[in-house]
Amino acid sequence: MNQEKLAKLQAQVRIGGKGSARRKKKVVHRTATADDKKLQSSLKKLAVNNIAGIEEVNMIKDDGTVIHFNNPKVQASLSANTFAITGHAENKQLTEMLPGILSQLGADSLTSLRKLAEQFPRQGGSHVLPSLAQGSP
Template identity: 60%
Template sequence: MNNDKLAKLQAQVRIGGKGTPRRKVKKATKSTGGDDRKLQGALQKLGVQPLGGIEEVNFFKDDGKVVHFANPRVQAAINSNTFAIHGRCVEKELTELVPGILSQLGPDSLASLRKLAEAYQSAQGGAAGGEDDDEIPDLVESFDKAEVEDKAEEKAEGEAKA
């Protein structure tokens, strides 16, 4: 390699003065602790108190999805009508949580659940209805009448063979 090219590369890489370590990229450290401290300070001004015994929190969206918090940390200031919920959340479909959340549903959520159920039934009915028509014919006559006719056909075939 050429010494001139090597000297140019070294001049580009050095960040500090002589004797400092050479790095190509200066990485900026991001601290998220400052935001959390600001949030906690604002909540303390409101006088929030921790609420215990809450195992899960669900937020119902208009599009039929649910924001689900399992084992959240909940703080509340009743006088200012402020609630803070901390923890990991997962966005799930309403159908995934239905058995466990029926007691939590309000009138709006029940209406959306009905719409979802109707859409599901129509989708299942349309797909299953087409398949069922191909495999199983509709019942036209009673079973008793068909059985009598089958026995008469078997008797006629037996006489024809003899």
């Protein structure tokens, strides 16, 4: 190797200036695929089983937003009390999901939905319905 290249490489290893200690190790940043492989291997150790037939998963947060998975891959290990839901997730507002999500809401979510409905101002003020007069023939 060339002496200039070697000196250049040695200079890059130092944290401070001349006379300071060299760094202990180079930090290698992981990619998302490496994290996914590690997660899958951990799930395999827990002996998770695939659960088929689940079309959607909705996780309702305290602030009224919903994490929505459409056609997720659901895995579960009842002995380890572990559930894994993987797939494309979307963050949506509770109002966007309303017609189809009403049957899935619990008591806590229904009270937050009532509070959300009270926040919206009533449209058009107070309307009095006119009485329909029956005319005699």
